[in-house]
Amino acid sequence: MPKTLSSLFKQAGLSAALIATTAGAAHALPFEDATEKTGLTGLSKSPAAWIDFDNDNFVDLYCDGKLWRNIKGERFELVPNTPFTGRGTWADYDNDGYIDMFSWQLGGRLFRNIKGQRFELVKDAIPTGLPTIVSEGAAWFDLDGDGLLDIYFGGYEKWEGQNCHYLHDVILKNQGDGTFKEVWRTQGTARPTRGVTTADYNEDGIIDVFASTYRLEKNMLWKNDENGNLTDVAVETKTAGDDVLGAYGHTIGSSWGDMDDDGHLDLFVGNFSHPPHYQDRPKFLKNLGPAQGYTFEDKSKVANLHWQESYASPTLGDYDNDGNLDLFFTTVYQGDHGVLYRNKGDWQFENVTKQSAITSALTYQAAWGDFNNDGYLDLVTNGKLYKNPGGNANWLKVKVSGAKNKNRSAIGAQVRVKVGDKTLTRQVESSTGQGNQNEMTLHFGLGRHDKPVQVEVRWLHGRKRTYTVKPNHLLVVT
16 A cells, blocks of 8 residues: 555545555355464453554554554564553544554553654653542543543442442543643542443534443433533433433443444443343434434334343444444353344344354453455454455445644544445544444445445534545545
């Protein structure tokens, strides 16, 4: 792939590049365990992130303090002498064109990417004395629209003997000088947050935050007015969970994605649940769009996900390139197993776990990324890399960047692709499920559609650009 992508195409002050490749020819099942063949032996089962830290257009893999460099989509090499500690979420906080990492463990640590060659711990970047001394997740987002990415930092719970104390969430505002300042925290009684993920769910050009909370507490959907004010609208939007006997769900992680191809981001809420029926089961929530005030409708009964007690971390991706987002969902109890559900459309899902050859148990790890750039999504889970064998369906990938000094990672940007009467929608995000991160280059399956498609790129604050692109290409837009 050419290194000077932006030199290939310019329009209206923006740049785009088209890179042609070919679609595969095999059926998309089963997956191949490519862990040993690609050099990932010893990969942890902890939450993982697919990120391109060296800007070579091959997505790399980070997991639990270790960074694996992708060598031309053929193998991975462990990057030596990195300073990382713990699990983390990635984005370009200093807008220098290289993706950085925030770890929510050990009180919060920031690691700066030095031109894709090395990393350094940014000392004194994160304030001390935060309530998030135990955390299971965080996410990058632009709180106030200044083009500097801030951090929503989830607080979980702390045990002291037999007593458990829930911890407050905080927001750390990017000061633009390499440091962050606490500017907000949850008020009143704290709720134990696990997964954190963001989306402009109501399409007002401002990014919002969904916090998955455990211990039968209400989930939180923080509507952002971009003036530093967040309002929890989970109850009114019907995303808090079902209030049965004063209890909601044990939500571990959730995922945003347009599951019905209507142009609006829906929400899958990943609930762990013990047998009593007053505990929320996993939920498929349809975004009803502007006509219904961006409230959500529960489609779980139609989707018919079979119950397992220890469901944990979900992730959405179109593994078979038919245009519909499929679901992979992990479990963490002995005897349960992770599942792959194929989205057949109209909120109908089919269990294809056995056919997929993906074996997964006792893991929170689940993230999609196209490591070999063949246009088909691969999966990392349970300490293994599952290679998608590909197929004969078409695809499109879109890589979005912000302006040089404005949200360079384009967190919150949405891309819509028109395919017949469907509008496929994807967003750039820094987290999914509990602590995982899908590849930030957006992937669209096009099925048998082989004609050019219309692509709308929508940044935060409403700025849009439209392109016409042939299938089986990568569109790079800045």
